[in-house]
Amino acid sequence: MQSDPPADPTHLLRQQLILAQVRLMELEDTRDELVPRLAESEQLLAEAQTLADRKADETAHLGRVLADLQAQASHLRHVQHETHLALEEARARLAALQQELDGTRLALETGRQVQAAQQLKLAQADQALLALREELHQAHATAAQHARRIGELDHERAAMKASRSWRWTAWLRAVERKFGGS
């Protein structure tokens, strides 16, 4: 029956009066929902702006840092140029020294080769010396044997000459020496 409007205007007014209260409550609820949402939006905007302000400060700071760094870079470029010139000069000197060093190295190499040849010769001489020493040793040994033989033979000869036979035959040998063998 709520679809049938009351015929009596007063009755209708009462109905509308109550429904207006419902509408007021709806609007109050909407307001109560919107007020915190608006506050949240305001808060978000404020936070976003604060963040943007901070970022702007940081950007300004970074700009100053960049300018400092650019000045430093400029100074460093100057230093680099000076260093480059010094380096070039040092390089030229180094090249001369290198050339000198190369000559020295070449002479040294030649000397080394001569030294090697001499060392080779020395080694050969050492070898020859060793062989000669060996020969000498053997000669000494042979000489010692010969000396010992000579001694033995001298002894034998002495013994033989001291012997009666030798003395008894002395005359023969004298004859021999006189008539024999020439």
Added chain:
Amino acid sequence: MAHPPVITGEIEGPRPLRAPGGRVVLTGWCLCDGTRPAGIRLVTPVGTLVAITGLPRDDTGSRSDSGFRVEGMLPAGVHLARLEVQSPDGDWLSFRSHALAVEAEPFQAKVEAVEEGTPLARRQHVAGWALHPGGEVAELSIRYAHQEIACTLGLPRTDVPRRFPHHAQAARCGFQSQDILGAGTGPLRVKARLRDGRTCVSRTPVRIAVPTDPNHPPGFSFTDAPARLPRLKLPVSPAATPATTPLNILFVLPGSFAANHALHVAALANELCAHGHDCAVAVAHDPDTMSHLDAPRFRGLTHDEAVRGRAFRNGREADLIHAWTTREIVRRLVRQLLDRFPARVCVHLEDNESLLLAQSLHRSVEELAALPDGELDALVPPALSHPRRSMEFLRAADGVTVIVDRLREFVPAGRPCHLLWPAADARHFGPLPLPADFRRLLDPTADTTVLFYHGNIHPANAAEMRELYAAVLRLNESGHPTTLIRTGLDSVDGLGALADRVRPHVLALGQVLHHRHLPALMSLADIFVQPGWPDAFNRYRFPSKLPEFFALGRPVVLPRVNLGEQLRHGLDAYVLERADAAGITAAVVELRRDRALAARLAAGALAFARAHFSWRRSAEELANFYATLAASHP
């Protein structure tokens, strides 16, 4: 290399910087190498504003002319604004950078030929101009008090184009009210609807104070404080005891969130969520009706969405499904869900389902019980319970909740069962005083009894609602002026010839969309009446409105059935054997005559509500019941 100039100074005022209505106003002081700078300007991507410099200061030592002021309009938006200072050699140096939020330039209107500060008391036309800097005005009206008068637009103006040289509408932005002022008192606003659909209002300094017109007699007050209905809007305290084992709980409803039982489920789900459980509520249709609920903590979804899953925060499926009734649409969804994942199932009973089916099909319960399966299957609609399948459903459930004890008759033997009484939303339903001012507006004689009933009329309650209407008629016809304020929709016309006779005594408000607005309307009532009598329908139900009646602190008249069986007549409520027309009439007459009894029953209702109706307690007990089901689950 020359040293850069040293700039000192400050922008004053609150941060972050704002420009209300598009108008930028910045003040501060600035010195460049200790002297007044050659110039200061505010540079933004949308425009540059030049500052006035050399303003006197008394706080900057020897340089007393270091003050500056930037003023001007900028387009709306948030801009990076750079304050720049001109050095003596002409270079502009950045001094400060800030985000500047510029609001859109507002709709502006001016009413003419009105002396400021003097209320306009004569009945006359009102004229002026109205312009929105960012749009084209399509319709215009003036508003004050309860009045709204449409205006004619497009009248020529020669002054406004000087102020808004680039605005196409400036030359024809004059207006005049189509009618002369009617009676009313209040500040004058100009309201515009723009071509793009936006609406905007400009508040003027003009005040209207027209005392009378042919529609308002002399002496009619426009300045009295309006009578308002009282409202409760209490915050809900956080739950004291968080759940030791939080569950994913899915409630499955047969209808939408607009149904009465959806309010019960919503209240329980909110409380369970407050205890640390995660709740989802699946409705069969109209999920948008969730917007009718006040601050739900659970997730609302449709049955289809429930089948697709992903209803819970932890990504898991429901641990427990609470099927709200055995209605086919609910039972089928639960079966589908159980095919997808295991869960405990609890079924809630709140009605004599067999009777509802019989009434809906216009057959007897016995007749339906005798039908073969195939025929019965074809008859039972999804929105009602199948007599046999509902019993199978209950037998398979892990537990059953019932809204009244008598429903235990339908619970299969051995099934755990828990009594779950409804309550009223404590945020909005509580003791509210009778709004005497408002009642005087409704009834200047003050001898009318106001009854209030919120609820629909449907086939199951049409007969008892007819008794309530008949009681209202009898009361009026017997010299006891009575008004019934009703909300809700009628799906049947059960009044017949009674309708025309009772209509003058019924204020039918239709459906009130938000349940939380009902208590203010209910506060108008002297007495709440729940019509009915013990029968197969009422024995197995618990009218949802009863806890709300009791929470308001008014005498409640109700039959000795369901909740009525638990109440003490004369202390908690006025309990009738039959709350029919005769019984209701007698009860209302007695309560109007015996003010002490009425006061006692009002206090008794409140005491009973405090002792027995609490969604928090109901939810805690329900959570404990869930826990016992978990313990008994294999």
